[in-house]
Amino acid sequence: MSLNPYDLYDTRSLLSQEERAVHDTVARFTDERVLPIIGDAFDEGRFPRELIPEIAELGLLGSSLPEEYGGGGLNSVSYGLICQELERGDSGIRSFVSVQSSLCMYPIFAYGTQEQKQRWLPSMARGETIGCFGLTEPHGGSDPANMKTSAKKDGGDWVLNGSKMWITNGNLADIAIVWAQTDEGIQGFVVEKGMPGFAAQEIKHKMSLRASVTSGLFFDNVRVPDANRLPNVKGLKGPLGCLTQARYGITWGPIGAAIACLDEVLGYTKERILFGRPVAATQSAQLKMADMARRITMAQLLVVQLGRLKDAGTMAPTQVSLAKWNNCRMAIDIARQCRDLLGGAGITTEHCAIRHAMNLESVITYEGTETIHQLVVGRELTGINAF
Incomplete structure (x- = not known):
């Protein structure tokens, strides 16, 4: 079989x-x-x-x-x-x-x-209203508690000031879920496109996620009605709870990128003849592709179990961190190896490996860098916070 x-x-x-x-x-x-x-x-x-x-x-x-x-x-x-x-x-x-x-x-x-x-x-x-998520700030990166964006209560409104960076969908968005420091801790607000003082500026010159909109968001005395405040959470657990949901999806996504790269290189190495035989007939190519399949298989088993834990209501954020770390690293390594097996042709976007490799530079970074997720697992193992 x-x-x-x-x-x-x-x-x-x-x-x-x-x-x-x-x-x-x-x-x-x-x-x-x-x-x-x-x-x-x-x-x-x-x-x-x-x-x-x-x-x-x-x-x-x-x-x-x-x-x-x-x-x-x-x-x-x-x-x-x-x-x-x-x-x-x-x-x-x-x-x-x-x-x-x-x-x-x-x-x-x-x-x-x-x-x-x-x-x-x-x-x-229905896709009629597009959203974006404003948490990361230019200086903050992996330290969201060091948030500078603020919201001050003024009558029945809140006045927002500050900025957010590396925001997917920013210039597409009709609304932004924005997290800001208040006198009662970090709170979330739904900021609507067209509110005076709210601007989005698309980030250009990207070499990664080029088929995606990435923006900076800027708030200059933006008045947001209290009806747009998300009232049922305060503190970092609000945005971090959202990130756990998104990171879960990211544990699955890179598997697809890795499969796309392996599929392409399997076909290419069977067709390309070097030194009188297909590249796929060489031991070095087979060792590389076998290792890719091994790592994809491990990632697949990891996420299916993670999904079952999530549906059972027993999934822990550390388990998400482990899977995000493992699967992003798996995919970016495979994309790079596939680019190598494609030879010179691999540097063009006529093949998918270089595109996935560049995209995964962002995926392995956003919503928790690889180092952050390693430290989350380390904290779980030792009980000591090394952040």
Whole structure:
């Protein structure tokens, strides 16, 4: 019996019928709609926003939220499979869906009022309202507690001042979930496009996530009504709770990027003849590709169990950190090795390896750098905080 080279341990057999259907649907969307255009979009530095209505129609925005708010009521493994297949296309497409679903719709659902949920979530699920998530600041990076953006109460409003950086979807967004220091601790606010004093500036000259919109957000005495404050959480646990949701999706996404690179290089090395034989017939190439398959298999088993823990309500943030660390490192190493096996052709975006390798430089950095996640695991092991 021949094995699936991209699923050597048959993790698909661990999936329910619904999970398989989700996987197949998103895989087909990626094959038919994303892959034909994503290379050009990356070259042009353009997010293919024409895909948003189709992404929404497939139910990929807020897919884990209840149906009453426009979500699909899908379980965590299904959401992970969505992330995996979208990132097989490009990290920028998965990032768009992750931000909309986990960093914008989730906090409104988890921390917002009933009125806020009804006002924003259904239109966000339809892709009519796009969100972004404002936590990272220019000086802050991995230390969100060192937040400078502030919100001061003034009558029935809050006055926001400060800035955020490296914000996915920033210039696309109709609303921004912004975290700011207040006299009562860090709180979240829904800042709407067009509010006086609020501006988004797209970041140019990127060599990574080129098919994604990345921006800086700026707040100059922006008046936000108290009705736009997320009242049901205070402190860092609010934004960190959102990041746990998004990081979970990121544990799955890089598997898709790694599979795309391995798939490409398997075909290429069988066709390219050097010294009288296919590159795939050499021991060095087979050792490299076997190691790629080993690491992909380990990552697949890791995320399926993580998803089951999440659905059971027993998932710990440290477990997410371990999987994000392992799977991002796995994918970026595989993308680089595949680029090498492609030879000179590997430096062009006619092949996907260099595009995924550059994208993964961002994925391994955002929502917790590799070092941060290593230290999270170290703290769990020792009981000592080394941050």
